[in-house]
Amino acid sequence: MNDRNLARGLFLVAISLAFGLTAMRYPIGGFDRAGPGLFPLMVAGLLLLIGVITIMRSRFIRREPMEFNVRNIGVILASLCAFSLVSQFVNMIVGIVVMVFVASFAGKTRYSVVRNLKIAAGLVCVALAFQKLLGFNLPLY
Template sequence: MINRSLARGFFLAAVALFFGLGALRYPIGRMDHAGAGMFPLMISVLLGIVALATIVRGIVAGGPPMTFTIKNIGLIIAALCAFSLVSRFVNMSVGIVVMVFISTAAGSSYSWKRNLAISAGLLAIAFAFQKFLGLNLPLL
């Protein structure tokens, strides 16, 4: 039976392979003059190394078995849909908070204090993206 560590490793490997192969469509360039494909290729290689280490850990150390809970999958999908709808009709700041409070109900323990801390951290990141990177995010 496949365990969570092994499944996580295979998923990371698939993501690394997908983006690594996509990066090869762009010019790589050289280390002193990088092309458009250099950064995604480097990140894919690093992610592939992490994936390989995770797969080895899953084989050697094992881990808890892989299980699927329909309720948790539904909660995560509902959180993403709620984020999209609230962001569209209210604003993204409220959407982030709603998403956090719904999605954390899928976990093993629920803490509104932790949810507020996670929401504050995500809002800080969103405001940093808006202010420092100039992204047009409807936060307020």
Template sequence: MQSGSRIRNQKDFAAGVIYIVAGAAFAIGALNYRIGEAARMGPGWFPLAVGILLVLVGIATAVSGLTRGAAVERIRGVHLSTLFWILGSVVLFGLLLQPLGLVGALLVLILVSSKASHEFTWLGALLNAAFLIAFSLGVFIWGIDMLIPLWPAFVR
């Protein structure tokens, strides 16, 4: 009976806990802003809603790692190089957005973060970058009309 009380899928359980912590942090942080109501949303409404949804997804994911039918998966260890590639790409995006514009900063973000994958190929990363840049332009520039420079400062 002891095996039924153990975590069968450590990866799902750990991911669920991370989602719960991140969602709770967003939801708690949103309480510092006016929430408003659904008809008249304040600046804290969206992060509160996303935080709550993330907590719910986290609970579902963590519970799925505890069920009897869950695939048995263990966490082998934390790969610091993967963490470095992902966090480094986000920092680079923030630093390069103004001088390179959205297109250049996204290209750097996607190519650098792609190096975190053990399945990395330049062709896959470039195809992914082309799709994600086109999608981002469609959503942020043409869809919601954000005022972000598209191109490097020397091209504008």
């Protein structure tokens, strides 16, 4: 199997099944009173749908060879480690910004500070929404 699109779909299905089956161990509840397993189960269901669509789509488009870029994998892992360390010792907002700037070195397009700031601002807004609207305990500042 040397088809990147098929592998991508199979990977999404595997991840969604792992999280979905784990979420089934927790009480699901209902939409009026959600249990701790409802949100991960919903996300896993959507991810499963995307994975199945990706697998079906891979049968109709041209095959793309799979390639592994070890440098990019290392850059992404380094960005996640930097996020963790900066969030621990400074705060999570700075950690998000550092993660975006480090991870952008793995991209194929030209490095853009403005684009990175926009992405970081969007992620900070999502984190703030999770903290303020959903009540998540995130140490953002």
